[in-house]
Amino acid sequence: MESVSAYDAELFRSICEIVPNLSVRYLTSRDHCSESRLEWVKGIFEQVEVYDLISQDTYAVSLARGRYDVLIVGVNDAGRIAKFGRSNGVALARRMTFALMDQSDPARRARVLGAGFDDVFDLVRTSRDEAIIRIAAVCRRYRLAAAQEDLYRARSELIKVLTNHQKVSPQEVQILMVLYERIGNPVSYAKLTFAASRGNDIISRDNLKVQISNLRKKLESSLSIRSISGFGYMLVRTSINEQQ
Structure with a gap:
């Protein structure tokens, strides 16, 4: 058990180190906090593509303009974020998705999480270090899930051969x-x-x-x-x- 725990801890530390290098597609609304939210995102990630959030636009979440690791929606309207998440659920099914709000409350964050987002950050309350740790935790979960899928596929192919x-x-x-x-x-x-x-x-x-x-x-x-x-x-x- 100790060796497994040590491996898990090392995996988590390595993921924390690569979080800033993840490629981010950032969708934002234009309001009084838009510049502060963008500054917060760029304070964590080095590769950020910025798009205006348009509710019915699926182009921003597609891979048509290239691959990205993380999608962040920076809007203070929980209903708008939730609607966006639900309408693009299929496209974002295997991609890390986060919401960035300012002065959020538990009810609004719960609404966003219920729409399928992996986590919700608050511009004022969430520090850079805390955000990196939380993003790393989600990234680790996605990696473990992907590893399990690879193992299942390999096992299925082996059974077919045998x-x-x-x-x-x-x-x-x-x-x-x-x-x-x-x-x-x-x-x-x-x-x-x-x-x-x-x-x-x-x-x-x-x-x-x-x-x-x-x-x-x-x-x-x-x-x-x-x-x-x-x-x-x-x-x-x-x-x-x-x-x-």
């Missing part, structure tokens, strides 16, 4: 992944039944045998599942002679 692109059940996937991670080593009945179970619905030993039997029929020819009497199963690579 089973000759045949359809496999969620339970079979869990069993095969546990066996594959320990290929060449026995895996106990208990570990395999636990992997294939969902919540409190623990599968039986007989059910596990059925899942293993199904997997054996689907595995590509260079792999096989061997029974380890009284213990469990083992995934092994078969020799050319065994395949014949």
